Every structure is written in structure tokens, then in C-alpha cells.
Amino acid sequence: MSFWNSTKKTVSKAGSGLRGGIVGGSGGALASSDPEFNEQEQRYRNLERRAMRLLQETKDYRGSIAGMTTAQRALATNLTAFLLDVQRPQDYQAAYRQAATNIDQTSQVQFDEVYVHTVLEPMAQYCGYLPEFNKAIKKRKALHDDLEKARKTLAKEQGKAAEDPMGVERAEQDVQYAESAYNALNAALIREIPKLINSRVYVVDPCFEAFVKSQLQFFKDSLQQMDSVTRFVPSQDGSGASDDDRILNERVVGVMNQVRGLRICSFNM
Template sequence: MVQDLANSALVREEETLQPLAEQWSGTVTKLEMISNELNTNYQKTVVEPMKKFSTIMPSTQTAVKKREQSLQEYSRYLAKVEKYREKERTGPNVVKLDAARKALLWAKDDFETQNSVLTGELPRFYERRIDYVQPCFQALIKSQVKYYTDAHNFYTDLSRQLSGEKDDQPSDVYNQRIQQKLAEIRALSITLDD
């Protein structure tokens, strides 16, 4: 839009509009640059760290599933041992009971090992995720503050340039000029007084 305005016939014909259009175009260019910088900072501070963090989640979920499978296996062997205890004590049943007890001990050790690792590591993992994510969002917030501060300053400067206000001109003098211009506009026969 700014480029269309800067290249329009009206701006080229009217000498006073050309510098204003160029100032506006320059401000828009600056805003595009800081907008690109904000997008780059967003990629670096949020997107890339979250991608790295998300690679950890599948291995954590796999460990939890493996623990659940180990618990199911332990429960299954426990049920087998109980089943063989209730049966009559014959030779084959005693052999099956001993085999089930050995499998139960193995399944119990496997489950307890996995359970102790997860119960120790998962709370630390969940506590540290905040330590990992918080600096990312702090950096993003700082980038946004810088972006919006710069954008505000650019628009303020552009507003002063377009209105002809000088930095050393007091705001009450500027307001008087505005009121004077509005009075001149009201004096025209094409406007209505309120």
C-alpha cells in the first residue's frame, strides 16, 4: 500500500506529498525489519527449544508404557502363582508353581527397577521443564517489548515528521496549531459546525 502511494501520480505531481510518502515508506521499511527480527527471535527462543524439548517426550512416554507393561506382566505372574497354589499338589503342578514363582520374582524385580527409576526421574523432569521453558518465554517477552517500543518510537517520529512538529516544540504550541488548523477548516463553507 505504501509503495503504491509512493508511486502514485498524485504524489509525483504534488511536491509536498512526495517527502511525506517517502518518510512513511521509510518507517514501514524499518517496521518490516524489526518485525522480521521479532520472528527470528521467536524461532530461536520458542520454536527451536520446544522442538528439542518435544524430542524428550516420546522417550518418557515409552518408559511409562514399558513400566505399565511390566506391571501387567507382574500381575499376570502373580495370578498364575495364586492359581497354582489353589490347585492340588501334584508333580506337574509343583513344577509349574516353581516356574511361575521364578517368573514372578523376575517380573517383580523388573517392575520395581522401572518403577523406582520413573518415580525418581519423572518428578525431577516435571520440575525442570519450568526451568527449561521459563527463560525461553522471558526472552520472547523481552523481544516483544523491544519490538513494540521500537514500533511506537517509529510511529511517534513519523507522526511528528508528518505533522511538522519539532522535537523542541512544546505540546501546547502544537495543540494550538492543531486548533488553529481546525478553526480554518470549520471556516470553510463545505463543513458544518457542531
């Protein structure tokens, strides 16, 4: 089994139980104070903001890798075209162009497939639960408004109980129903939000591990592709590295001085 396939299988196992661990019924009608819910909602909002930012950054990173390999390949192609009539550097131009093409068409494609499966999709799946919690929080507010409305109606009916005794009974039933619905959802949110927050560990940990491994594999593959170009580059043994850089800089300065010495360039000086 290749590295890429084994990495995808590992992350798939890690995230398989996420849905069952978070999404469930609303449970019994347990009363809950607003301060307790407010605390959990604040924790949820912090999680939501950070999770969506992390998801966007995972998308941006994927795009940056693809953009980098595409730009590298384009640079290699245009470098060859720029020096098409120069005989001496054609060998290393061809080697670099081939290496850049292999990185863009093979190494990057393999990295992208694993990255999407082990990093981007699990994060997107996790963030996909957030709209459901937002709907539940919005519904809780609506149920709270219904409860307040039912209580006001009951107070009015109690004020005219002598005229319509059955009206008070109906209003009391409406209040009981509204309280039951509100308390059930309120308790469910207080119970489920911490589960959602805690479950992020079981998503991020395997994703981050897969991200590091796939990143290392991508750069390793890219380095292997670039090895075909290194034989055209003067070796540096450490002690002579500064001398090589100095010689290269002197050559560049010499060439630029020759360019500045051209008659057409002197017109702009």
C-alpha cells in the same frame, strides 16, 4: 558483539545441561506404591498441558509479529497506490513505505532469528521430552498388566502343584521377573517426573528474559525506523495535542461532508 548475538549465546548456555539432568537410566528395582505414582502422574499431566499450551503460544506470537510487519508493509504499499496521483502526500508516503519495508525485512528478521533460537527452540526441546515420559507411563501400565497376568498364572500353578511342581517354580520366576521390571520403571518415573517438573524453571527463566529483551530491541528498532516519518507529522507538545486532534477531526468531517454532497452519493440516501 551485537545485541542479537549476545542474547542467543546466553540462552544457549542456560539450556545446555537439560538432557543430562533429566534423561537417565531406570535405576534399581525399588518398590513403589500406586498412590505415590498417581500423585506424580497427576503433576506430570498438569505440566504437560501447560507446557504444550505455552509452546503453542510462543509459536502464535512469532506468527503474529511476522503477520503484523507484513500487513504493515502491505498497507504502506497500497496507501501509496491509493494516492499515487496526489502530489502533496508523496513524501511521507515514501518515508512510511520505506520504514515499513525496513521493519519487515530487517527488524522483524533479526527478531525472528533470535526469538526462534532463544525462546521457541528451547521450549520445543523441553516439550520434546514429554513423549518419552508418555511412552514410559504407557509401558508401566503394560508391565503392570504383565505382572497381574503372571500372578494369576502362579495361582493356577499352585492349585495343581502336585501334578507339576516345576510349573510352580517357573511361574514364580515369571512373577519375580515381572515385579522387577515393573518396580524398576515405576520407581524411575516417580524419581524422574519431579526432575522434569523442576527443570522447567531453568528453561523458562532464560527464555522469558530473552523474550523480553528481544521484544524491547524489536520495538526499539521499529521506532528508529519510524522516526523518519515523524517529521511529516505535526508535533504535539502536550498542551496542544487536543487542539491538533480537534482540527484533524474537523478536517475529516469536512471532507466526508463533501463526499456525501456528491450527486452519486445522494442516490443512495
